[in-house]
Amino acid sequence: MEVKTVKEDLPLLTPPAVSRWLLASSALVLGIIVVGGVTRLTESGLSITEWRPITGVLPPLSREEWMLEFEKYKATPEFKLMNHSISLEDFKSIFYMEWGHRVLGRLIGLVFVGPLAYFAIRKKIPKSLSLRLTGLATLIGAQGALGWYMVKSGLEDSLMETPGAIPRVSQYRLAAHLGMAFLLYLGMFGTGMAVIKDWKFAHGAPWSGFKGNGSVAEIQSILNNPLVKSFKKQSWVVTGLVLLTALSGAFVAGLDAGLLYNEFPLMGGRLAPPSDELFSPNYAKNPDKSDLWWRNIFENPTTVQFDHRVLATTTYFSTAYLYARTFHPALRAALPPLARMAVMAAFAMANVQVALGITTLLYLVPIPLAAAHQAGSVMLLSAMTHVLITLRRPGAAASAWRKHWSNYRGGK
Structure with a gap:
């Protein structure tokens, strides 16, 4: 009772x-x-x-x-x-x-x-x-x-x-x-x-695979570690990059920009198309051409594909950098085990997503590959979300219940 x-x-x-x-x-x-x-x-x-x-x-x-x-x-x-x-x-x-x-x-x-x-x-x-x-x-x-x-x-x-x-x-x-x-x-x-x-x-259950007593003070001490705090901030940035890259893919799809320059990593034999093609005056609608830049970024299929490539490449190397950081001895010792595993899974998914993106481009956007590439963007976003969750402090209710059961078992 x-x-x-x-x-x-x-x-x-x-x-x-x-x-x-x-x-x-x-x-x-x-x-x-x-x-x-x-x-x-x-x-x-x-x-x-x-x-x-x-x-x-x-x-x-x-x-x-x-x-x-x-x-x-x-x-x-x-x-x-x-x-x-x-x-x-x-x-x-x-x-x-x-x-x-x-x-x-x-x-x-x-x-x-x-x-x-x-x-x-x-x-x-x-x-x-x-x-x-x-x-x-x-x-x-x-x-x-x-x-x-x-x-x-x-x-x-x-x-x-x-x-x-x-x-x-x-x-x-x-x-x-x-x-x-x-x-x-x-x-x-x-x-x-x-x-x-x-x-x-x-x-x-242990918090994020960390074998300690699971007290609020202990978890907070880990999360307050400068290395862990820096790693978490960088994880947020990479998650944002994944989302931004996925949204840029909507512009590629909306303008059928994936049907241009079906080669990688070059575009027409060079790393970037000519500037007059990337920022064509044909897309400006204002007489003074003041909308030249933003309209090309969002309405020029060539520029839209180039932007998506740049964002995808940046996201991939950012994920690789995040994974490489987990091998630093000091950070590796500070990070919870599940966080290290989650970052490894995110980097693995980033490799899959890059492979899907390149093959989709090279094969002129076949429906199965394009659909898999879109699903891959969600899976990569899921993987990065999981990274953030492994670095999340348990909710107040969960902490209270854990303390209750610990006291109860100790009393027994």
């Missing part, structure tokens, strides 16, 4: 079921990121011309319904300029690709919101975590609206009036859509990993 009373006074510790739910949700987000990439690569994203969150769950079920959707598609710039000769069967294939992408988005909403409501009502999660996860649920709804806003940019009739225009979604909106997907993934994956690690720590 005394033990029960003490436990009732302890702060709420989030159970492992919440972690499993969050990690499963993050896996679905990873899936929709890959499916979204394939939708873009197969040029299927403009096949559905309306956003119907409820009734759009069902695809056309009769020939009459299919013909109605086909007629709507025939009114789009993409059909008139590029696909005017496709058959109904061809249309069905691209329609189902985009429909599957949208249905998966709705499934993520259901899988996330339903259990969140259950855990919150049953008071299985602290109020602070409940509010944070409610923010993620709101983000899921916003992501659907942003996705439609993106699609609308490729359906505008003004494309018909622009000489040489190619019907496709705005690369800015595409990057925003992908960026929000990354935020959702990181929120779910990072929180899920933190929850399960806190639960294990609370029940006696």
